[in-house]
Amino acid sequence: MLPVSDAAAPLLAHQSTLRETNLAVVLRCVSGAAEPPSRAGVAAATGLTRSTVSRLVDELVAGGLVEEGAALLAGPGRPATPLRPSGRVCALGLQVNAAHVAARLIDLGGRMLSESRSEPDLVGSEPAVALDLLADHLREVLARTPEGGRVVGAGLALPGVVDGSGERLLRAPNLGWRDLAPGTGLREQLHGIPLSLGNEANLAAHAFVQPAPGRLGRAGHFVYVSGEIGIGGAVVTDHRVQTGRHGFAGEIGHMPFRPGGDPCPCGSDGCLERYAGRLALTRRAGLPPTTTLAELDRLAEDGHAASRAAIDLAAEALGVVLAGVVNLLDVPTIVLGGEIGDLADRITPTVQARLRARVMAADWMPLEVVRDPDDVAGASGGALLHLSRVVTAPVAFLAA
Amino acid sequence: MLPVSDAAAPLLAHQSTLRETNLAVVLRCVSGAAEPPSRAGVAAATGLTRSTVSRLVDELVAGGLVEEGAALLAGPGRPATPLRPSGRVCALGLQVNAAHVAARLIDLGGRMLSESRSEPDLVGSEPAVALDLLADHLREVLARTPEGGRVVGAGLALPGVVDGSGERLLRAPNLGWRDLAPGTGLREQLHGIPLSLGNEANLAAHAFVQPAPGRLGRAGHFVYVSGEIGIGGAVVTDHRVQTGRHGFAGEIGHMPFRPGGDPCPCGSDGCLERYAGRLALTRRAGLPPTTTLAELDRLAEDGHAASRAAIDLAAEALGVVLAGVVNLLDVPTIVLGGEIGDLADRITPTVQARLRARVMAADWMPLEVVRDPDDVAGASGGALLHLSRVVTAPVAFLAA
């Protein structure tokens, strides 16, 4: 079948567009490679000629985006000069959710240079308290910026609905926050580093599609389920995180599982979150709402019947809703991230079974459920988002 | 917010890429414009210089993709030469579903040059019979190809799951067809015109995003619901029809409305289709399954209680499922296409109400339900798909 797609209007191309495109191709090749390639290697991988690659690499090296290593002696011929993405170009990843506050510094190669984090309980918290804590972590990480480092941006992951401009958090039910601009206080610490806000699950999914700038992850079509107190999510198709018309996409927690069932604070009823969110799980298990899902898992392991029943219902709900999503979008991979990952072993079989039974095209496609082991993946995503801008449009980031 | 997106690896750019891109920009501008623009108009609209536009337009005219009209006298100054997309470059759109067989010829400007169609009942039909009928329509339309016309492709819309290669129809429950290659018989009539298969709803959605090559429709983010005997669908985000990893996306009819409810032949239960598909509607209304939705609408109008109840339940099911989809994808527009469009007036208020009540971000976004009046929009989409290839990569289609 022809790709049914792409009505997006492309802009005109100029000679400078050509150069920018090819600089991006070369930089992406360098930053995304498993092993540092040589100029000749880049030429072979991209299809550009060695002369062109040489010129472009020289520009990237002069601009501080790529570093040359010591010559590599391997067999006959002139030894190759290995090329590495600069460790001095980096971005800040920040995250605040109900159980984590974290700051990370990630470089152009996707390597985490430093991290500072804590695990407070922020349910129903005062925004200023949480943001001050974040500012502390941020300052600490920023102080460890390498000599001559350039921090190109900061991305803050939040568990809620962020408006289209990336300035305001409209609502974050788990934190109990509504309509605020978390950036105002932080900018003081940031010394002009551009800050953008994003939904936690969307950013975590971004980190999963693109674990390093220019490097593609194992899946290009998946649903990311971020289960904490509530359930967030993100949809990725064709290696693109779908944010929707206004940036609100991903509210998988409020897809219907049993319409007419449990009322949900969102105003609807029977939402997935009311069956698979932490609050729902702990309530059904007869445990205090602060019980973590890891603790719940242990109780189930120990034979606690109510916990088992709650987890089984959550798995059922997830399986049914995700099967619907797979039918709609043909995304063969489900990624369990956040706290719900702690239940992955226990819920995966049921989810798998429901997918197999309810997905129309199940006979013609693989269906896999995997876990994202990073518990603050949103922070990485926030940083990677800014770094991927560097890789996509390098000219603006070439040092004078 | 920064666009969380686009990890797709771009290819290297060459001077020829430059030319191709700008030829596409110019052609898209000409083919998508409401009024035929002049060279100067194209330059103003695209940002290219007049000299560049002149050269590119000359190439497109020489290549037979653009036609020059008679000079337009309007005020002082040299009169402009109006530019129009060629009426000789066209594509075939074909469609077979349970109630329609149609063939259309559409030109580069998106104008329908001719059509031939019939309304047989093909539920549980023999594929050969339906395809012979399609071949008749096809032959008739092709015979009316304009003098010197070039048919660049044929797209066949089918109400079922098409495999990734676009060669085989895997299953079409409403027709009762399984695993066949409808192209084999048709190619004889096609004299080398490349044929591709696509899902009916996906192609109809394509025609809705891009009613003419290069012209964007009114919505870029929407769900297309194609209600016939079953319920098909398509998801469009950022003006792109999402076909998923294997091309199976769009099975909205098999999203859960009441899991554990009505068993569905798909192997699952409680699927939307079991509440909002024609078969479900007529059964609940106590009418024969061949009753059309237009007839059902008339009965409801006349006060037939069972019909009204069936339609209300269908609207409820659609509203709940679509609200979930909007929560997941932030697509503020719902397009009702196919036969279910005949019920649009009756179901829209309920669907609207459910969306308003169940969509989390409803307070921050518009939500609209519109109808696609074209009852064989899939055929147009099939043709437009091939035509949009011409507009995207014109060089391959320049006449020698």
Add this chain to the structure above:
DNA sequence: GCACAAAACTTTCGTCACAAAACTTATCTC
């Protein structure tokens, strides 16, 4: 009726980025 203004093209020339191919450099092998 004729200069002049206006606007749509066209032509000429300069620039930029890439490809091709010849050339240089650095290492290994015999």
Add this chain to the structure above:
DNA sequence: GAGATAAGTTTTGTGACGAAAGTTTTGTGC
């Protein structure tokens, strides 16, 4: 130490675009 091998550089040519000056075709005013 000669030759092979491969990396990287230099030179030269080409194609496509922009800038600016030139040409064509109309309308307007005296």
